[in-house]
Amino acid sequence: MWLLESTPTATANLVREAQSCDIAPERRVFAPRLPLDQHLARHRLADLFLDTLPCNAHTTASDALWAGLPVLTCRGEAFAGRVATSLLHAIGLPRLVTASLDEYEDQAKTLAARPDLLADIRRQLAENRLSHPLFDIGRFTANLEEAYGEMWRRWCEGQAVEAFAVGG
Known part of the structure; x- marks a missing residue:
């Protein structure tokens, strides 16, 4: 179990909870904040x-996917619980989105026991990283420029400028 080491209080609480679940100390790794490349x-x-x-x-899942680390998520009810679902769809890996905590647990156990499946997902992630919308900066830039151009055109014509969705 690899956890962010943020504050002494948070670390102490996580250690206490891990101990109560009989997670051996050698299976717990606390990682301090590092510069982005590290x-x-x-x-x-x-x-x-x-x-x-x-x-x-949110950003941490994007970082993981960019680095080639598969992310397993369970689709939540609210926006904050659906971000990783959106990221995984945008990178072409919806099979890593589960609909329930039971399904999430089953999928995590399956992936832990089947390194061949995990390797296949890593290969797909590597292939999709530069070809799918999530990290396609050129597509994002073109869509954003198009949205700005349309807003400018409407403003010049005296039309109301409504919100635009960037992407696609």
């Missing part, structure tokens, strides 16, 4: 990123 590099050492509920990982 943070991304250590993601490559992990096998699977287990997302949380009710609030999913």
Whole structure:
């Protein structure tokens, strides 16, 4: 279990909870904050990123996917619990989105026991990283420029400027 070491209080609480669940000390790793390049590099050492509920990982899940680390999530009810679901769909890995905590647990156990499946997901993630919308900066930039152009055109014509969805 690899956890962020943020504050002494949070670390102490996590240690206490891990002990109450009989998680051996050698299975707990507390990682301090690091510069971005080192943070991304250590993601490559992990096998699977287990997302949380009710609030999913946001930037951290994006970092993991960029580094090639598969993310397993359970679709939540509110926006904060659905971010990783959106990220996984945008990278072409909806099979890593589960609909219930039971399904999440089953999938985590399956992936832990089947390194061949995990390797297949890693290969797919590597292939999709630069071809799917999640990290396609060129597509994002073109869509954003198009939205700005449309807003400018409407403003010049005296039309109301409504919200635009960027992407697609």
